[in-house]
Amino acid sequence: MLKPLTRQKFEQLIPAVATGRQYRYVWGKIPDLLRRLIFSVVGVVAVWFPLSYVGHGVQLVAGLVAGLYWLWWPAVSASFRNQVYRRFPYSGFWQGEVLSVYVTEELIGKEESVDQRGELVIVEKRERRLNLEIGDETGFETKLQARLSPQHRVIRPGDQAEVIVLSRRANLEDIEKISDIYLPRHRLWVSDYPWVQRDIFEQMSYEFNRRLARRRR
Structure with a gap:
């Protein structure tokens, strides 16, 4: 039927923004978290020094985005998945x-x-x-x-x-x-x-x- x-x-039923259950699924296990943490550290180093000449405001924003990658990426990744179905x-x-x-x-x-x-x-x-x-x-x-x-x-x-x-x-x-x-x-x-x-x-x-x-x- x-x-x-x-x-x-x-x-x-399938929202644009990731739900809590979807976020937890994409969060993964400890190895997944460690990989994101390493990427965050590398990202902070990569954006901090090249952007030192543009001012502390841009440095701070870019550093926060890179440094918190481990936290926000699961939500973004799950939202991308949802978009596949919402199309x-x-x-x-x-x-x-x-x-x-x-x-x-x-x-x-x-x-x-x-x-x-x-x-x-x-x-x-x-x-x-x-x-x-x-x-x-x-x-x-x-x-x-x-x-x-x-x-x-x-x-x-x-x-x-x-x-x-x-x-x-x-x-x-x-x-x-x-x-x-x-x-x-x-x-x-x-x-x-x-x-x-x-x-x-x-x-x-x-x-x-x-x-x-x-x-x-």
Whole structure:
């Protein structure tokens, strides 16, 4: 089942400015923070001395921008991500079901290391990922992969699934992107990056299902 969304509702669901949940996601782990801190220090040094001749005001502003890079970059990065989705002119609220759920082990990176004999070895970093395939009676099917969590154990084929779909066509025939997948039965979200304002989506889901239940009576 597919219900078109107004542009106003869509922009509420995927705002231009990063949400707190998106900011925390892009913030990353300690290695990510350390890389940003190093970049901030290098940035301060890079802008401070070349700009020494233009006055303390410009120096101060440029130094603050560079020095606080570690803090403001996650918000900017998340906002850029949101713009990728907000470029689509048409969107809809889609409701279907889980067709298949399974776990795979994916290669997420490689690291160089030295073994006991002093030889260089390549160590593969792998991560267990949840694969969720969803579809509906029209034949539409799509798949989303996310980092595996213990909460995912409750997911079963046949569970109701809801998602925001994006298209360049007004009739939404050609779906190009989907958002996080919401499973209302378990009140569970499946995704890596949290695209939507989840409280707004959950309220929309509740109202939609309530109206649907009334029609079936």
